[in-house]
Amino acid sequence: MTSQPSNTRPEPATQSYFVGQLAEYAKRPEVAAPATLDTLVEKLDYLSEDQVDAVRRAHEYATRAHEGQWRRTGHPYITHPTAVAQILAEMRMDHQTLMAALLHDVIEDSDTSKTALGRRFGKAVAEIVDGLSKLTKIFDSRAEAQAENFQKMALAMAKDIRVIMVKMADRLHNMRTIGVMSDAQRKRIARETLDFYAPIANRLGIHTIKTELEELGFKALHPLRAYRIEKAVEGARGHRKELIKEIGDTVTAALNREGINAQVVSREKHPYSIYRKMKAQQKTFNDIMDVFGFRIIVERVEDCYRTLGVVHNLYKPVAGRFKDYIAIPKANGYQSLHTSLFGMHGVPIEVQIRTKQMEAVAENGIAGHWLYKAGGDDFEPSQRRARRWAQDLLELQRQAGNPLEFIESLKLDLFPDEVYVFTPQGDILELPRGACPVDFAYFVHTDIGNRCVACRVDRNLAPLSLQLQSGQSVEIITSDDARPNPDWLTFVVTSRARSAIRLALKQQQGAESVALGRKLLNRALGNANMSINDLDFRRLRRVFNELGVRKLNDLLAAIGNGDLMAYVAAQKLLAVDNPDYEAVPVEGGGPVAIRGGEGLVINYGRCCGPVPGDQIVGHMTPGKGFVVHIETCPNINEIRRRAAREIIPARWTTTTDGEFLTTLRVDVNRRKGILAEIASEVTAADAGVDNIHVEERNAEVSTMVIGLTVKNRSHLARVMRRLRNVQAVISLARPSN
Numbered sequence: 181m182t183s184q185p186s187n188t189r190p191e192p193a194t195q196s197y198f199v200g201q202l203a204e205y206a207k208r209p210e211v212a213a214p215a216t217l218d219t220l221v222e223k224l225d226y227l228s229e230d231q232v233d234a235v236r237r238a239h240e241y242a243t244r245a246h247e248g249q250w251r252r253t254g255h256p257y258i259t260h261p262t263a264v265a266q267i268l269a270e271m272r273m274d275h276q277t278l279m280a281a282l283l284h285d286v287i288e289d290s291d292t293s294k295t296a297l298g299r300r301f302g303k304a305v306a307e308i309v310d311g312l313s314k315l316t317k318i319f320d321s322r323a324e325a326q327a328e329n330f331q332k333m334a335l336a337m338a339k340d341i342r343v344i345m346v347k348m349a350d351r352l353h354n355m356r357t358i359g360v361m362s363d364a365q366r367k368r369i370a371r372e373t374l375d376f377y378a379p380i381a382n383r384l385g386i387h388t389i390k391t392e393l394e395e396l397g398f399k400a401l402h403p404l405r406a407y408r409i410e411k412a413v414e415g416a417r418g419h420r421k422e423l424i425k426e427i428g429d430t431v432t433a434a435l436n437r438e439g440i441n442a443q444v445v446s447r448e449k450h451p452y453s454i455y456r457k458m459k460a461q462q463k464t465f466n467d468i469m470d471v472f473g474f475r476i477i478v479e480r481v482e483d484c485y486r487t488l489g490v491v492h493n494l495y496k497p498v499a500g501r502f503k504d505y506i507a508i509p510k511a512n513g514y515q516s517l518h519t520s521l522f523g524m525h526g527v528p529i530e531v532q533i534r535t536k537q538m539e540a541v542a543e544n545g546i547a548g549h550w551l552y553k554a555g556g557d558d559f560e561p562s563q564r565r566a567r568r569w570a571q572d573l574l575e576l577q578r579q580a581g582n583p584l585e586f587i588e589s590l591k592l593d594l595f596p597d598e599v600y601v602f603t604p605q606g607d608i609l610e611l612p613r614g615a616c617p618v619d620f621a622y623f624v625h626t627d628i629g630n631r632c633v634a635c636r637v638d639r640n641l642a643p644l645s646l647q648l649q650s651g652q653s654v655e656i657i658t659s660d661d662a663r664p665n666p667d668w669l670t671f672v673v674t675s676r677a678r679s680a681i682r683l684a685l686k687q688q689q690g691a692e693s694v695a696l697g698r699k700l701l702n703r704a705l706g707n708a709n710m711s712i713n714d715l716d717f718r719r720l721r722r723v724f725n726e727l728g729v730r731k732l733n734d735l736l737a738a739i740g741n742g743d744l745m746a747y748v749a750a751q752k753l754l755a756v757d758n759p760d761y762e763a764v765p766v767e768g769g770g771p772v773a774i775r776g777g778e779g780l781v782i783n784y785g786r787c788c789g790p791v792p793g794d795q796i797v798g799h800m801t802p803g804k805g806f807v808v809h810i811e812t813c814p815n816i817n818e819i820r821r822r823a824a825r826e827i828i829p830a831r832w833t834t835t836t837d838g839e840f841l842t843t844l845r846v847d848v849n850r851r852k853g854i855l856a857e858i859a860s861e862v863t864a865a866d867a868g869v870d871n872i873h874v875e876e877r878n879a880e881v882s883t884m885v886i887g888l889t890v891k892n893r894s895h896l897a898r899v900m901r902r903l904r905n906v907q908a909v910i911s912l913a914r915p916s917n
């Protein structure tokens with residue numbers, strides 16, 4: 181072997197053999213070109229005739245657009261989009277998704293425009309195709325270091341989850357045929373698949389695609405290691421077989437004795453997951469193969485819990501390893517019971533227990549909801565939440581019109597509180613939802629924030645108060661003699677920005693603060709068509725006292741240097757003449773702007789969880805805007821002691837509606853299944869379970885702290901009534917009472 185001035189080690193000779201095999205596999209017709217229009221249409225029995233026709237038209241159009249183009253596998257290009265569409269048809273995705281899959285490369289590869297596609301196939305299809313090319317551009321330009329943020333960003337910016345579904349199927353087919361790419365391309369694409377695509381599939385709960393992407397990626401990146409592990413798995417299979425059969429038969433027999441109809445399957449481990457465990461947990465191949473995995477699939481939810489009882493009777497459970505994802509599903513909708521057991525001769529066994537529908541969701545994630553349509557009204561209450569989610573998705577499929585709103589809420593489920601934006605250098609910054617360019621500027625550096633005068637978002641000038649969206653690029657324009665503006669305090673959401681602005685303002689001259697305060701107060705009063713000159717100052721003494729200032733100039737200076745919010749001062753001043761202004765009106769379910777209060781954001785105290793009907797007050801909190809609390813909330817009492825003037829009366833408007841997060845503390849007698857029972861009572865009262873924490877008091881009593889969403893106070897009362905009727909419940913209360 182000659183030494184080469186290169187930093188990559190030469191591949192061992194056998195490597196080229198495996199690479200040759202990958203290439204051969206890629207060229208097989210059943211891999212490269214597994215679908216034709218006919219085989220695709222055969223799978224579309226779940227669509228209407230019109231929808232199937234639309235799919236045909238898209239195929240015809242794509243065939244013409246890709247005329248004369250070939251893939252490296254040696255097949256006409258159209259075989260690729262057809263294969264992608266067929267993968268999605270097997271997941272029973274809707275006709276628009278299939279059409280977009282067929283058309284996914286026509287914008288890139290021919291001179292078809294988005295508008296032309298829209299005219300011919302409808303706006304929804306054109307949007308999906310367009311979303312795909314945007315996503316592709318971002319995928320093609322990313323550094324490896326930010327994998328985690330990048331995955332979240334890709335998801336957060338796709339307006340329509342169907343874009344991601346097509347992208348996943350596209351990558352899956354490309355990975356099946358990766359063997360024909362050059363060495364460098366193969367490695368780059370494989371690494372990208374393992375870093376980005378497989379984790380996204382996992383996040384969405386599409387287990388089948390995730391597993392195949394991982395196995396293909398592993399083989400393409402490390403052909404030798406993949407081969408060795410595969411051989412070792414084959415070797416181990418022989419002596420495992422008997423033990424697997426023995427365990428499987430014993431479990432099946434025990435379930436039959438109890439009259440439970442169940443399917444017991446042994447879970448084979450995949451080479452990549454073995455490899456990853458060996459690496460991450462420093463385990464040997466045998467350590468990993470010594471654990472036996474089983475999945476038990478039953479008919480109904482109650483069978484899941486009965487099955488759990490049966491296996492726990494059969495083998496001793498490992499303490500602390502039981503997880504109930506049925507009562508509390510994962511964010512991606514996954515539901516199952518997990519437990520670990522010591523089997524015969526001490527063999528460790530991992531068991532998953534779930535219903536057929538849960539299995540469909542676990543295998544196909546979001547698509548599983550489309551896949552499993554069987555129904556009826558008699559499904560179990562603890563499944564309602566997942567079911568409601570599924571129904572929303574079905575609904576979305578029906579009204580092909582504007583699914584964005586639902587997709588938004590789905591994204592909120594997956595990623596609650598962040599947006600991801602690019603710096604001019606191409607780095608990704610994570611900011612809280614609602615963040616604006618000023619937050620961004622202070623996030624980069626305090627100096628940038630203090631000297632910021634304007635900004636470009638996606639290369640265009642934009643207001644500094646703009647709410648940033650994931651995927652945007654942000655560039656801050658600074659000037660050396662610029663100063664922070666107190667007005668920024670009304671729209672920044674990060675505490676870093678807020679405290680930096682306050683600090684800078686305090687350092688400014690008094691006269692300047694007064695002038696600035698006058699401007700800001702006039703603007704705030706302007707919402708009520710008033711100005712400072714209209715106020716009767718003899719009558720305002722009381723307010724001055726309350727706000728802790730002696731004269732008007734003090735008040736204006738306090739506003740100008742950021743000590744006092746102009747909005748709050750205006751509210752109090754106006755209330756002297758007009759009781760309408762005594763309390764801040766609170767409307768809407770989520771964080772919303774108060775009518776007339778420019779850019780002021782409303783949030784709800786997590787401590788007490790106020791719901792419409794509660795007596796409420798508010799408090800300006802750095803980074804959160806106007807935070808609403810129950811009047812008796814312990815945190816409010818604390819503020820009352822320190823700084824009573826910061827507490828602002830608030831009231832619900834009559835139109836307030838939405839879902840409000842609140843908390844209940846429930847003391848229960850400890851017994852098996854109580855968690856699921858409580859959760860299902862809550863959902864049966866049409867409330868949502870957000871989270872449950874269980875604290876053990878003693879051998880008999882546990883305290884559950886339940887985060888739940890309700891519409892208002894009487895709805896909450898209904899939930900509480902139901903829970904009081906549960907036999908094991910000893911007492912319950914809201915924490916603020």
Ligand code: MN
Pocket residue numbers: 260284285350
């Ligand atoms: Mn493609």
